[in-house]
Amino acid sequence: MNRLGAAPLALLWALPLLLSLAMLLPAASDGAAWHMALAHPQLWPALALSLATGAVSTLIALAISLLLIGGLSRSAMWNRLQAVAATGLAIPHLAFAIGFGFLIMPSGLIARLFVGGDAPPYWVSVQDPWGVALTLALALKEVPFLLTAGFAVLSRGDAAARLRAEARTAASLGHAPGSAFLRVVLPPLMKELRWPLVIVFVYGATVVDMALVLGPTQPPTLAVVIWHALNNAEPMTNGMGLVMTLLLTGALAIVLAAVALLKRAGRNATHRMLTAGPSLLQRPRATALVIGLAVTAMLALALLVLVLLSLAPRWPYPALLPAAVDASAWMAVSPAPLWLSLLLALAATAVAVASTVLWFETQDRNRDRWVIGLALVALALPQLASAGGQYRLLLPLGLTGTLFGLFLAHLTPVAAYVLIVLAGPYRAFDGRYIAAARALAASQLSAWARVKLPLLKAPLLIAAAIGFAVSIAQFVPAQLIAAGRFSTLPMEAVTLASGGNRPLTAAFALALTVPPLVAFLAAALLGRPRWR
Amino acid sequence: MALRLETVSIRIGGQPLIAPVSLIVAPGETVTLMGASGSGKSTLLSFIAGDLTSPFTTSGNVSLDGNSLDGLPPETRRIGRLFQDDLLFPHLTVAENLLFGMPRGPRPERLAKVEAALAEAELSGFGDRPPHTLSGGQRARVSLMRALVAEPHAMLLDEPFNKLDAELRQSLRSFVFEHIAARRIPCLMVTHDMADVPANGRLLLLKHATVTHA
Numbered sequence: 134m135n136r137l138g139a140a141p142l143a144l145l146w147a148l149p150l151l152l153s154l155a156m157l158l159p160a161a162s163d164g165a166a167w168h169m170a171l172a173h174p175q176l177w178p179a180l181a182l183s184l185a186t187g188a189v190s191t192l193i194a195l196a197i198s199l200l201l202i203g204g205l206s207r208s209a210m211w212n213r214l215q216a217v218a219a220t221g222l223a224i225p226h227l228a229f230a231i232g233f234g235f236l237i238m239p240s241g242l243i244a245r246l247f248v249g250g251d252a253p254p255y256w257v258s259v260q261d262p263w264g265v266a267l268t269l270a271l272a273l274k275e276v277p278f279l280l281t282a283g284f285a286v287l288s289r290g291d292a293a294a295r296l297r298a299e300a301r302t303a304a305s306l307g308h309a310p311g312s313a314f315l316r317v318v319l320p321p322l323m324k325e326l327r328w329p330l331v332i333v334f335v336y337g338a339t340v341v342d343m344a345l346v347l348g349p350t351q352p353p354t355l356a357v358v359i360w361h362a363l364n365n366a367e368p369m370t371n372g373m374g375l376v377m378t379l380l381l382t383g384a385l386a387i388v389l390a391a392v393a394l395l396k397r398a399g400r401n402a403t404h405r406m407l408t409a410g411p412s413l414l415q416r417p418r419a420t421a422l423v424i425g426l427a428v429t430a431m432l433a434l435a436l437l438v439l440v441l442l443s444l445a446p447r448w449p450y451p452a453l454l455p456a457a458v459d460a461s462a463w464m465a466v467s468p469a470p471l472w473l474s475l476l477l478a479l480a481a482t483a484v485a486v487a488s489t490v491l492w493f494e495t496q497d498r499n500r501d502r503w504v505i506g507l508a509l510v511a512l513a514l515p516q517l518a519s520a521g522g523q524y525r526l527l528l529p530l531g532l533t534g535t536l537f538g539l540f541l542a543h544l545t546p547v548a549a550y551v552l553i554v555l556a557g558p559y560r561a562f563d564g565r566y567i568a569a570a571r572a573l574a575a576s577q578l579s580a581w582a583r584v585k586l587p588l589l590k591a592p593l594l595i596a597a598a599i600g601f602a603v604s605i606a607q608f609v610p611a612q613l614i615a616a617g618r619f620s621t622l623p624m625e626a627v628t629l630a631s632g633g634n635r636p637l638t639a640a641f642a643l644a645l646t647v648p649p650l651v652a653f654l655a656a657a658l659l660g661r662p663r664w665r
Numbered sequence: 666m667a668l669r670l671e672t673v674s675i676r677i678g679g680q681p682l683i684a685p686v687s688l689i690v691a692p693g694e695t696v697t698l699m700g701a702s703g704s705g706k707s708t709l710l711s712f713i714a715g716d717l718t719s720p721f722t723t724s725g726n727v728s729l730d731g732n733s734l735d736g737l738p739p740e741t742r743r744i745g746r747l748f749q750d751d752l753l754f755p756h757l758t759v760a761e762n763l764l765f766g767m768p769r770g771p772r773p774e775r776l777a778k779v780e781a782a783l784a785e786a787e788l789s790g791f792g793d794r795p796p797h798t799l800s801g802g803q804r805a806r807v808s809l810m811r812a813l814v815a816e817p818h819a820m821l822l823d824e825p826f827n828k829l830d831a832e833l834r835q836s837l838r839s840f841v842f843e844h845i846a847a848r849r850i851p852c853l854m855v856t857h858d859m860a861d862v863p864a865n866g867r868l869l870l871l872k873h874a875t876v877t878h879a
Contacts, residue, residue, distance in 0.1 A: 298752055301716055304739035305746040306766025306815045312740075316765070320756040407757060408764035410775070411740065411815070 138495025141488035146548040147504065149541055150511055153522035160521075161379055166372035170380065173373070179355040180384055186264045186354060187338025188388065190271035191330060197272070197424055198279035202322070203314045204421020206287060214425060215284055221277030221432045223598075223653040224646055225606040227623050230343040231630055231642040232435030233270045234259045235442055240450045242438050253450050260350055267348040271337045273431050282329040286322055296321070307411030314416060316407050331513050335385055339515035342608040342623060346630045355381050359517050363524070363613060375525075378518045385515065436646070442639035462636035467625075471644055474622040477543045477611075478604035478648065485548040485600050486555075486593065493559045494581075505556055508549035519545060520610035527614060534616035542610035547600040554599055558592035591660035598656035602649035666692045666730050668713075668819045668851040673725030675708055675717075683709055685725065686876040688869070690819070690851035695842055697862045698855045699879075700871030706855035709871075710821045713853070714746060715739040729818050745817030745850075747825040747841075751808040753796035759783070759807055760792030766815030782810040785844070802833045809841055813848065820845055822854035826861055838863070 160166060170176060205214055236242050239253035248254050259266050287293055296318055303313035344354045352358070355377060362374030442448065443462050445455030492504065511519060523542060524533065532538035562585060570580035586593075608623040615624070622645045629638040668690040675683040682705040690696045700706050711717040713727050716739045727734045734742050753762050763779045783789050786806040788799075796804055805825070812820065825841065826834045842863045845852045854861070862868050868879040 295750075295752075298748065298750065299754060301714075301739070302746065302748070302752045303765070304716060305714060305744060305817075305821075306811070307740050307743070307768070308766070309738065309740045317754060324756075404757075404761060408761045410764065410767055410769035412769075413740065 135495050138491045139500075141484070142492045142504065142548065145484060145488065145541070146544055147507055149523070149526065150507065150519065150545055153519055153526050153545075154510075154514075156522040156525040157375060157379065157518060160372055160375035160525075163372050163376065165369065166376045169369060169373040170376040173358070173377075175352040175358055176355070176377065176380075179352040179358050180381065182264050182349065182352065183338045183355040183381065184384060184388060186268045186271065186344075186348070187334050187336075187385075190268045190275065190337045191334040193268070193272035194275035194279055194333060195326075195330065197276050197428060198283060199319070199322075200417060200421050201276075201280060201425050201428075202283045202287070203311070203319070204417045204419075205425060206314075206318075208418065210422065210425070214280065217425075217429050217432070218277040218280040218284065219653060219657070220650070221274070221428075222281055223602055223649045224274070224432065224436065225602070225623070225649060226274050226340065227342045227346070227606060227608065227626055228439070228642040228646040229274050229432070229435055230270050230346045231626065231638060232439045233273070233431070234266070234347055234630075235438045235635070235639065236431075236435055237266060242434060242441075242453075245451050245453050249451050251451070259347060262349045262351065264349050264354070267344055267354070268337075270343060270347050271340070273428060275333045275337070276428055277432075278333065279326065279329060282326055283322060286325040287318075292321075309411075309413040309415055311414035311416045312412040315414065320407070328509060328513070331389060334389070335513055335515060338385055339381060339517055341517070342627050345627055356515070356517060359521075360609070363517070363521055375521050378515065378521050382515055382518050436643075439639045439643050439646070442635050443643055444636070446636060462634075462640040465637055466640050466644055470620045470622050470625045470641075473619060474605055474645075475648060477540060477607075477621065478601045480540055481543040481547040481604045482551075482597050482600040484544060485551040486597050489548065489551050489555055489596075490559075490593075492552075493555070498560055501556060501560065504552055508552040511545060511549040512553075516546070516609045520613050523610055524613045533614050534618040536619070538614045539611060539619055542614040543604045543607050545610065546607065547604045550603050551596045551600045554596040555592060558589060562589060591656075594656035594660040598649070598652040601652040605645065605648050666818050666849065666851060668853065669728045670713070671726040671728070673709070673712065673727065674723065675705060675712060676722045677720055681874045682721070683871070683876070684874045688876070690853055692851055693846045693849040694867070695845060695852040695854055695863050696867045696869060698853065698869045698871055698876070699857055699859075699862075700855075702857070704871045705874070706871055707823050710746070710823050710853065710855060713819075714744050714821055715742050743816070743818040745812035745815055745820045747808060747812060747820070747822045749824050749827045751796075751801075751804040753804055753808060753811070755796055757796075758792065759788070759794050759796060759799065762796065762807060762811050763792075763814050766811060768816060778814055782814050786810045786840075801829060802837060805829065805833075805837050806840060809844065813844060817850060820850050820852040822852060822856075824856050825854070826856070826858070834860070 201214060205211055237258045239256045239258060241258075244254055244256070287296065299317045300310070300313045303317045304310070308316065339356045341356050341360045344357050345360075348354050348357060359374045359377045359381065362370050362377065365371055365374070441455060444458040444460065446457070446459055446461055448455040520542070523545070527533050527538045527541070532541070566584050566588065567580050570584045571577070575583060606623060607621070608627060611621055612624055615621070622641065626638065626641040626645055629641055632638070670686060670688040672685040672687055673683065674681065674685040688696070698706050698709070708717065708721065712723055715734065715737060717723065729742065729744070753759075754765065757765065760779045760783070763782055764775060767775050767778060779792060780789070783792055786809075788803060788806065791799065791803070796807070799807065822841070826837055829837060838861060856862070870877050870879050
């Protein structure tokens with residue numbers, strides 16, 4: 134029973150993932166590919182750009198998130214902030230990048246609102262050479278993710294109660310709320326945010342779809358250079374792409390190691406600050422409120438501009454609103470990519486949730502660290518690395534350009550997220566409920582279905598919604614494995630974003646946004662406990 | 666230094682939780698308040714400490730050293746608190762926990778006070794240890810010393826011995842009351858264990874929202 138229960142997760146997810154990573158090893162010993170990669174004129178500037186956009190966007194997102202948590206936690210705005218974060222989380226990165234681009238471009242809504250004039254201003258606001266647009270979009274899009282991770286820590290049962298009690302103790306020791314947050318709440322919070330921050334940094338430094346839409350072009354980020362190389366049919370160029378993937382992964386590892394060392398070196402200074410004594414530092418409520426409203430406005434405006442553009446066949450500058458609206462762009466949205474994306478998302482999510490539940494039900498919790506560790510590796514590694522390896526694995530098996538191959542490519546990140554999201558609530562389930570049900574003559578299956586499933590309904594639905602959203606947004610692995618035979622929503626959206634048909638691009642970006650939003654809304658509504 | 670309550674009352678949903686009560690706790694005195702669970706003992710302490718929030722409505726005045734505490738936030742009231750749990754901060758060492766609430770000043774002086782406090786708690790040499798490596802009794806002693814080195818003008822004890830075993834309770838009671846009396850700090854303690862009441866200390870009962878002398 135135990136082995137059988139582990140089989141789906143092991144065979145469909147863990148084994149392909151490990152083999153994909155192993156496929157990178159031959160590339161590491163290809164001398165010619167190394168030579169070609171190191172001689173590439175864009176390697177070093179592109180690498181620097183990638184690291185800078187990843188690091189700066191992570192720092193900005195972290196600063197904003199901590200300001201919002203520190204300023205607004207335990208205030209009337211707290212619940213609203215959680216709702217905004219959940220909505221922001223549901224918007225796919227690519228769709229936000231497209232909306233953000235339309236917002237800040239010279240003829241975009243911001244220029245129409247604040248600049249005006251007869252002609253658009255001369256701004257290099259999209260695909261600027263310094264990567265500012267990409268960095269800002271990444272930072273804004275990651276705020277909801279970091280906030281959600283922070284909420285999870287601050288509202289987790291006993292931990293939350295303990296943190297509240299500790300903050301009260303700090304107040305009795307002379308610390309004002311701002312000081313208590315800085316010295317009592319922040320240290321454990323930062324500890325819990327380590328992995329989310331690694332994921333945000335790696336994602337920001339290696340993202341392809343957002344960089345193709347908003348990033349610089351001369352040079353582009355290293356992820357884009359790699360992306361073009363991996364899509365090249367010429368084996369030598371392809372090998373160079375894999376070597377560059379290894380270089381990028383190594384550079385990210387070095388940066389993360391340097392951060393860890395810096396943190397250790399600064400330990401004394403940190404502890405001096407923590408123990409400097411009581412301070413009357415207040416919480417930055419007003420600043421947090423302004424920043425929170427600004428972030429919310431940017432997320433909302435990016436969506437609004439997509440809606441307006443998708444309905445506006447013509448929208449000349451400087452008009453604030455289109456003169457006429459029609460649905461021609463929506464009529465031109467081909468249904469095939471939408472159906473394929475939905476089918477893949479539903480299949481990958483169903484398999485991921487079912488195999489994860491089967492794992493938790495049949496495996497000892499001591500074994501969790503292996504699968505959770507692998508899931509963290511899958512998320513913390515650049516997607517280009519796992520996708521590049523996956524392509525090399527599936528190519529000789531004849532699975533590239535097949536629906537099954539595409540399904541496996543979606544399942545890799547989906548199962549990783551589902552595992553991480555479900556592990557805590559599933560393992561924290563109080564087994565005495567099952568014992569009580571069994572004592573009342575319920576069979577094992579009946580006790581699971583009638584007691585455990587309803588009690589774990591909310592985390593199961595949230596995990597499914599997250600898995601679904603992750604699958605809908607998949608671009609890099611899907612594009613590589615699809616081999617030009619299939620097209621999903623993100624593939625269409627990226628292709629359109631580089632063209633001139635703005636209404637159709639906006640329509641596709643919205644088509645990409647609606648399914649995850651519906652999934653999160655459904656999870657929130659259906660997961661609401663009936664007994665409260 | 667005296668803690669004074671003047672016609673303090675607390676209501677919830679229009680119903681009285683604590684009917685108007687007046688009380689003076691003298692310097693070095695420990696007054697014990699007993700009552701059933703849910704009778705409002707801890708709520709009264711929260712009101713005095715300044716962190717009572719909705720849904721309660723309150724009236725009356727609390728003053729310390731003759732100064733009204735009305736409208737003051739908890740951190741400026743100079744009222745130390747002990748809870749059922751020691752609530753030592755897990756990310757700080759024992760010494761760092763003591764430094765946490767100690768008034769600012771030259772670091773060598775503050776470190777000397779830490780050493781003195783540790784010696785008083787018979788925990789010299791434990792400063793660099795993380796709290797979880799200490800026994801329950803040791804942690805409780807550090808928790809009291811942490812509150813005392815913050816130089817409070819009053820102490821509120823919320824069932825501080827509740828989670829300790831019988832032997833430990835006895836020794837910790839003496840430790841706590843001796844230190845509070847030695848510093849001449851007025852102290853209000855809530856408990857539902859008669860054994861916690863200090864000898865010669867005043868005992869108040871909270872029943873049906875009314876505080877009476879036992």
